[in-house]
Amino acid sequence: MNVRLYLVQRATAAIMAPLVLAHLAVIYYATGHSLSAADILGRTRGSMAWGLAYSLFVLVVSAHAAIGVRVVVAEWTPLRGSRLDVLMWTIGIALLALGLRAVAAVVLP
Amino acid sequence: MESTIDVSLWRGKEDGHYQNYKVPLRTSQTVLDVVTWVQRNSDPTLSYRFTCRVGMCGSCAMTVNGRPRWTCRTHVSKVVVDGRVQIGPLANLPVIKDLACNMDAFFKKWQRAKGVFAPSKSKADPIEKIAPTSAQRCAADAAIECINCGVCYAACDTVRWDENYLGPAALNRAWTLVNDVRDSGNSGRLAAVAAEGGCHACHSHESCRQYCPNALNPTTSIAGLKRKTTLAYIRGDL
Numbered sequence: 001m002n003v004r005l006y007l008v009q010r011a012t013a014a015i016m017a018p019l020v021l022a023h024l025a026v027i028y029y030a031t032g033h034s035l036s037a038a039d040i041l042g043r044t045r046g047s048m049a050w051g052l053a054y055s056l057f058v059l060v061v062s063a064h065a066a067i068g069v070r071v072v073v074a075e076w077t078p079l080r081g082s083r084l085d086v087l088m089w090t091i092g093i094a095l096l097a098l099g100l101r102a103v104a105a106v107v108l109p
Numbered sequence: 110m111e112s113t114i115d116v117s118l119w120r121g122k123e124d125g126h127y128q129n130y131k132v133p134l135r136t137s138q139t140v141l142d143v144v145t146w147v148q149r150n151s152d153p154t155l156s157y158r159f160t161c162r163v164g165m166c167g168s169c170a171m172t173v174n175g176r177p178r179w180t181c182r183t184h185v186s187k188v189v190v191d192g193r194v195q196i197g198p199l200a201n202l203p204v205i206k207d208l209a210c211n212m213d214a215f216f217k218k219w220q221r222a223k224g225v226f227a228p229s230k231s232k233a234d235p236i237e238k239i240a241p242t243s244a245q246r247c248a249a250d251a252a253i254e255c256i257n258c259g260v261c262y263a264a265c266d267t268v269r270w271d272e273n274y275l276g277p278a279a280l281n282r283a284w285t286l287v288n289d290v291r292d293s294g295n296s297g298r299l300a301a302v303a304a305e306g307g308c309h310a311c312h313s314h315e316s317c318r319q320y321c322p323n324a325l326n327p328t329t330s331i332a333g334l335k336r337k338t339t340l341a342y343i344r345g346d347l
Contacts, residue, residue: 001305001309003338006309006339
């Protein structure tokens with residue numbers, strides 16, 4: 001952990017705080033109103049707003065999780081140096097790819 | 110028939126073992142008294158460190174029943190459990206022999222953290238006037254009483270998990286110098302504590318605060334370093 005990674009962790013955490021609450025509110029709303037998949041997709045398909053909001057969420061989550069796992073791996077395994085960075089970037093890019101794919105699935109018309 | 114306690118002392122290096130001794134129980138006995146009794150009356154081959162024996166030098170720091178303490182300031186009555194005490198060298202440092210650990214890494218990290226005063230004036234200049242109530246001096250004073258005993262380093266989980274981590278004592282000292290207006294080494298010092306293994310590795314567990322025999326709080330100092338380095342980085346000064 002160094003100052004750059006620390007700053008990214010704090011910044012992504014700050015951005016995630018309201019996004020996580022919003023995400024929970026969305027889930028609560030959807031389940032509370034018993035929305036079907038068709039109902040949900042009817043609202044998200046072609047929506048720039050949903051696309052941007054959840055893409056941002058995916059971006060900060062990918063960065064935060066990758067850095068967090070890097071710290072845990074560094075403290076619990078002998079992995080060090082550039083191999084640690086490779087692991088971090090692999091996790092980050094994988095989460096980003098999976099997440100954006102999911103956003104695309106519900107947002108693209 | 111005087112009462113005795115069962116004392117387990119670490120013998121050997123890392124691959125050593127605990128050896129049991131029966132030590133007479135005395136009033137107001139300290140753990141250092143116990144170790145000294147063993148070395149003088151039972152086993153002269155026992156190796157251990159102490160100097161002042163009055164709680165001001167930090168040399169006698171050892172692991173007592175799993176916790177790092179100054180043995181001269183630990184009453185046996187406070188730590189004995191079922192008539193037993195277990196004493197070993199400080200954790201997180203290589204063992205030289207028995208109860209003596211190698212403090213090299215501890216002091217090397219002190220240097221690496223730039224916990225060294227860098228003068229900004231010569232003796233020809235007038236003495237710097239520093240108000241003892243100034244915010245910076247108060248921050249430095251709160252952390253300045255460290256005598257480098259190594260107890261916080263031995264107590265720290267992050268030191269245990271990350272051999273690269275500078276540790277609470279080195280970072281605490283760096284913080285006192287960051288707040289010393291006479292010092293001129295801050296750009297190098299902030300870079301040193303902002304690097305991998307620096308202040309940002311601290312998880313704020315506060316084991317250092319819990320065990321510091323001088324009641325210091327290195328976690329607070331490290332939090333200060335986190336703030337200073339992050340701001341310096343944002344401003345482009347790092």
